[in-house]
């Protein structure tokens with residue numbers, strides 16, 4: 314698949330300074346990875362000049378905004394004589410979206426005459442889940458009022474924050490996290506274009522850390538490439554640039570917690586933590602994952618999970634990292650005592 318670097322959209326001299334998420338934002342529907350069924354359906358709507366009102370929803374960084382921008386671009390290319398600003402109005406959460414402003418802007422936009430016969434205009438309401446219930450209620454009427462020559466596309470992360478009345482006026486498309494192999498393929502093409510070398514393992518780890526968010530994966534990739542210029546990106550570079558603990562460190566901390574004396578554990582773990590700049594919250598997340606891979610009796614596991622959940626909660630409330638690290642060590646020591654008693 315060919316990857317565009319947005320050069321058609323902007324001057325090519327500006328491209329090099331763009332963050333990669335923007336530089337490699339797909340400009341056509343075909344270039345969007347993983348959402349094949351959706352892009353195919355949208356393409357056939359476009360081919361038939363029959364776009365319904367749309368509601369695109371799903372987790373961040375999965376291609377919703379990219380998709381509708383590609384639709385808007387496809388419309389502009391089809392009607393080159395009409396300017397794109399006369400065909401598409403984009404409003405997002407950073408715009409003033411009180412209902413009177415939305416109504417006025419949509420009214421102005423829709424009523425502006427175009428000299429060329431375009432089938433419909435497109436109003437994009439990005440981050441629609443941030444609109445108040447009142448604004449959504451008024452939007453129902455607006456959608457109906459302007460349906461003759463305008464199509465609305467609402468985009469959001471949380472479908473349950475969109476009123477049922479609006480949902481029923483739109484064709485809904487759910488964007489799932491992209492397929493990991495396709496994410497890998499895209500990251501590999503991008504590193505090639507950027508003339509950066511990267512180990513496949515490192516790219517796979519970036520995808521794992523991103524949890525299906527393509528935007529996050531590109532941001533991590535670019536940050537790592539910039540933090541370690543002229544080097545082949547490897548696993549350690551990814552851990553270092555994201556502050557994520559490496560599996561080796563997590564294993565060593567877990568071993569310390571399970572086996573070392575309580576008096577030495579604190580110093581040992583604190584040293585790793587300070588050397589690598591790890592946050593206790595990240596360590597807890599990774600220790601929790603690592604615990605699923607070790608053998609423990611169910612009682613001990615229950616005690617430890619409860620201890621870690623409490624610490625995570627207290628850290629979120631602003632508790633001291635060092636005191637909570639001591640609490641973690643204390644929790645493991647108690648669990649070990651219980652295990653020993655049960656064995657005797």
Ligand SMILES: Nc1ncnc2c1ncn2[C@@H]1O[C@H](COP(=O)(O)OP(=O)(O)OP(=O)(O)O)[C@@H](O)[C@H]1O
Pocket residue numbers: 333334335337338339344345346347348371372373374375376377378379380469470488491499527528531
């Ligand atoms: N399916 C995809 N195919 C290719 N690139 C993608 C895809 N999804 C996201 N990206 C990349 O991630 C960036 C952000 O994507 P986009 O703005 O479309 O996300 P979104 O779904 O609208 O997220 P949010 O809900 O946070 O607004 C894009 O610029 C693009 O580089």
Ligand SMILES: [Mg+2]
Pocket residue numbers: 377378379439468
């Ligand atoms: Mg978006």
